[in-house]
Amino acid sequence: MRVAIPELKNKKILITGGLGFIGSNLAHKCVELGAQVTIFDYLDPRSGGNIYNVGEIRDSIKIAFHDILNFDQISEFVTDKDIIFNCASSTSHALSMREPWIDLDINSKGVINLLEAIRRFNPQARLVHIGTSTQLGKLLYQPSDENHPEFPRDIYSANKSVSEKYVLIYCRAHQLRGTVVRLSNVFGPRASIHSSEFTFNNFFIGLALQNKNITVFGQGTQMRNVTYIDDAVSALILASQTDKTESEVLFAVSDEHLSIAEIAKLTVEHIGSGRVTFVDWPLGRKNIDIGDAIISNKKIKKLLDWAPQFDIRTGLDLTKNYYQPCLEKYFP
Numbered sequence: 001m002r003v004a005i006p007e008l009k010n011k012k013i014l015i016t017g018g019l020g021f022i023g024s025n026l027a028h029k030c031v032e033l034g035a036q037v038t039i040f041d042y043l044d045p046r047s048g049g050n051i052y053n054v055g056e057i058r059d060s061i062k063i064a065f066h067d068i069l070n071f072d073q074i075s076e077f078v079t080d081k082d083i084i085f086n087c088a089s090s091t092s093h094a095l096s097m098r099e100p101w102i103d104l105d106i107n108s109k110g111v112i113n114l115l116e117a118i119r120r121f122n123p124q125a126r127l128v129h130i131g132t133s134t135q136l137g138k139l140l141y142q143p144s145d146e147n148h149p150e151f152p153r154d155i156y157s158a159n160k161s162v163s164e165k166y167v168l169i170y171c172r173a174h175q176l177r178g179t180v181v182r183l184s185n186v187f188g189p190r191a192s193i194h195s196s197e198f199t200f201n202n203f204f205i206g207l208a209l210q211n212k213n214i215t216v217f218g219q220g221t222q223m224r225n226v227t228y229i230d231d232a233v234s235a236l237i238l239a240s241q242t243d244k245t246e247s248e249v250l251f252a253v254s255d256e257h258l259s260i261a262e263i264a265k266l267t268v269e270h271i272g273s274g275r276v277t278f279v280d281w282p283l284g285r286k287n288i289d290i291g292d293a294i295i296s297n298k299k300i301k302k303l304l305d306w307a308p309q310f311d312i313r314t315g316l317d318l319t320k321n322y323y324q325p326c327l328e329k330y331f332p
Contacts, residue, residue: 009034017088024053188229208272220261
């Protein structure tokens with residue numbers, strides 16, 4: 001099924017965290033669809049933003065180098081927007097365990113700032129907030145869905161769970177027009193590929209692009225859902241364009257589930273010339289691993305007529321083609 005994405009001509013759109021991986025790809029698509037895009041991003045180096053991500057559209061967008069923790073600043077930029085995509089996040093599981101206060105500020109307080117600004121100054125705006133599959137923790141049943149209980153195993157996932165609940169509370173108590181779209185291991189162009197602090201599969205891609213070996217903890221048998229960035233972007237835009245998604249939580253994930261070892265091997269096969277090696281789990285890492293993560297996308301398919309268009313092999317080929325001419329821009 002081919003996904004039809006609506007035009008956004010003259011829509012005023014704010015993307016918090018718009019210099020990061022998902023936000024910048026979203027900005028490119030919104031500009032292509034005719035929107036007037038403003039990016040709000042502090043360029044915190046711990047969150048993976050990169051000004052190069054918007055170089056091709058720099059003259060077509062506005063950028064506000066501000067902090068979502070500053071209520072006055074975020075309030076100024078929500079006032080006249082039709083759609084607000086909240087992509088601002090501290091995304092490292094490991095950092096959240098080392099520095100829980102940083103994660104708490106960005107992923108919880110920052111979301112409250114945004115919600116309160118919308119409530120006070122632009123309650124008619126459509127808000128799409130990004131959640132994560134790791135909120136669920138270790139699965140009690142598979143495939144999991146939007147009704148699965150949540151028992152997160154690290155601070156990042158816990159704060160993402162809490163921030164999602166903030167969004168739903170504001171929608172129901174204050175009639176805000178918000179939707180949560182949960183994503184899972186999104187990969188592709190414009191990701192932070194230089195550090196294991198970010199999504200594991202994008203780090204694998206960074207290693208492969210340098211023809212380095214990919215290290216997998218344990219046997220790598222845990223099953224994961226991996227979603228190509230263009231599929232994630234189309235889901236976010238579709239969720240912003242209908243009242244059917246208001247106060248709803250949706251998993252926008254691919255149809256594919258692969259083991260971490262399989263993902264590593266495919267990454268080497270399609271991108272680099274290194275090899276996959278297996279090592280013992282580092283101290284503390286196994287304690288926060290969630291095991292298999294099999295996820296259903298039936299709800300979003302039904303509500304939005306959305307379906308993933310890219311399998312992992314196609315996505316990896318497209319990703320390699322993007323990074324090869326500009327690899328130095330992604331290794332600080």
